[in-house]
Amino acid sequence: MLRDLELFLDRELPDVECRRVEEHLAACAPCMGRVEFRRRLQVIVARTCGEESVPPELMLRVRRLPVERPPD
């Protein structure tokens, strides 16, 4: 079940298996707690490690690339 939960959280389970896990979660508080924990942690990781404001000079340099060097 633990391995299935990870696949479930990653949305990599086929529909039939996915529904089986959902049914299990509805009836199993410990597993549901584990799933909710992992979801929350993933949201935190995404938020803290994701999009960063781009330094202005970098933005300028990258924007200039298409103008200076057209595709071969």
Added chain:
Amino acid sequence: MSEDAERVEGRSGSGPRTAPLPEAAALGELRDRFERDALALLPSLYAGALRLTRNPSDAEDLVQETFLRAYRGFGGFEEGTNLKAWLYRILTNTFINAYRKRQREPATVPVSGDETDDRSLFDRLAEDSLTESAEAVVLDRIPDEDVRAALESLPDQFRLAVLLADVEGFSYREIAEIMGTPVGTVMSRLHRGRRALEKRLWVSMRERGLVSD
């Protein structure tokens, strides 16, 4: 239109001539599409570069190199397919080829306790005497910088897998294409990478007194 014609003239070095309209128009359209679509992903790619190189200066170089290659190869990008995945593949390859060789692996701080203990963070919290409420509550008390440091402390391949899955939301198959490995390898690196991340977070939480020693 004339601007494109001038550019083509300058590149070829020959005397003044009129560039064929379809070619110049296609180049212009390609450039516009690149500016519109690829540049919009710059914040995401810059964040990825920061997590991979672990310093802002290298991250900027990595991003610039990536976008240079991306722009040059953009004619080969199939419109309608996943542009972010395509860009991340270039970023990953550039990182592995150019930067990974230069950088040492992060010095993994030895964690006190059993090295083979790779329990999930959930399980550790469930057993912790200081954790009174639901395990998820204490997550919000971890400082942002600790989370970033935990990710950046991971070995390259683990860090990459976790970044692509948990930060960028790619599927196993997309990650496999980006990293150039089989899906099974992706799953293994992801599982072990997440466990390593969670172990690192546990250490942080202990150091900050959020959990008992």
